[in-house]
Amino acid sequence: MPISELAICLRRSDYSETSLVVRMMTREHGQASLMAKGVKRPKSRFGGSIDLLSVGQAVYSLPRENSVSTMGLLMSWDQTEAYPCLRTDLLRHAVALTAAELLARLTEELDPHPASFDAMIRLLRELQGGEPPVRRLAEFGRALLTDIGLTPDFQTCAHCGQPTGPGEFPAARGLLFAGPRSGVLCPRCQPGPGESTVAISRNLQQFFIENTQITGRLALEFVRWLVYYVQHQIGRELNSAATLERAIAAALIAHARSAQPTDSHDNDK
């Protein structure tokens, strides 16, 4: 039975001269690997090729339960939204790719996460709408972690179990976040020998505990922490991490060159 729903293209790879295999994130069925037959033909019924990060109405069928194939069939694709900013702004481009990789790595095939899907669509629309990209990526990251149940405990020390809230220690004393333990270490506890940690500010802790709006410099700290945390969760590097850092560096250089800081990126610095 064909399914028709909104989908985001998270990955595409050549299958043959004319066909693609696409990894779609769908709202109601999660990720699905689909064969798009003949999509690269000039007069294909898909109306042009399916690009990465494009959003549209997909009509597809999933493999039968007893089928040996794990790939479904994309029957039609009608792109419903376009985000030209991803093609003209390096930072927005990198932010969208990072979000797509986070979504792809942290959710499973045919495991629906409508809230995460909606957060991704919201992020793409906000990027197109001129919102500060790093801040929007941070909001997306928090929504994604919350939806899939991966939000770490920021209130209790991962080593001694004592509370680590702002009332427990002077706010000036920062905390260490230990990736292998998926939690914070209080100022009394030290990481184990060679244990990977990253320093986090009290503001970042507050961002999680009080669900506050993220602002300015904190967004950048959050995004770097998010990449660190997710890499520990999935046990491998995020491919998009280097691209994101390069884009942030380029935006900072462009900002420094610019005499009039009117760019929307400024809000992220």
Add this chain to the structure above:
Amino acid sequence: MSGYTQTMERLIAELGRLPGIGARSAERIAFHLLKAKTDDAMRLADAIRDLKTRTRHCSRCYNLTEADPCPICSDPARDARTICVVEQPKDLMNIESTGTFRGVYHVLMGHLAPLEGVEPADLTIDPLLRRVESEGVREVILGTNPTIEGDGTALLIASLLAGREGVQVTRLARGLPSGSQLEYANKSMLADAISGRQKMG
């Protein structure tokens, strides 16, 4: 066991590794070669051998060539101060076939694909930057594919060239193909066409 000789099986297996050729096609081609005149089959074998021994990449632009530098780079009639950057040699061939571009090229040998792990170091971006620096280039035309990854590659190159005195960075126009109809254009094409609209009259 297929029942074919070892030589035949080896040829079918090798042909089957080519893009767009499945097991049945590989078998059909192998039988065709078996039936063909020896000279015809050997010409094909020689062509493959020559391709692999004589064809290489131009040390300046990375186009495919048998002479280094390639005929385009060594043509004095071409404007060496205008470089068109493309992803693959076949993109270069396509632009060249229009006969309208008289500058030179730079082939990136791919595009950035961060989600697949293809990074700037995997492309010929550094040699491009060195060319721009050393050859007095005035214009770099970014002719990467209009995909998210092609555009990302163009954006990165543009950011690396930003601030270089006297170097203009441009990008190929995009939007509706000539002879097409609005009715059949997808959202991306229309968005490109609207944002890239041009003044008339």
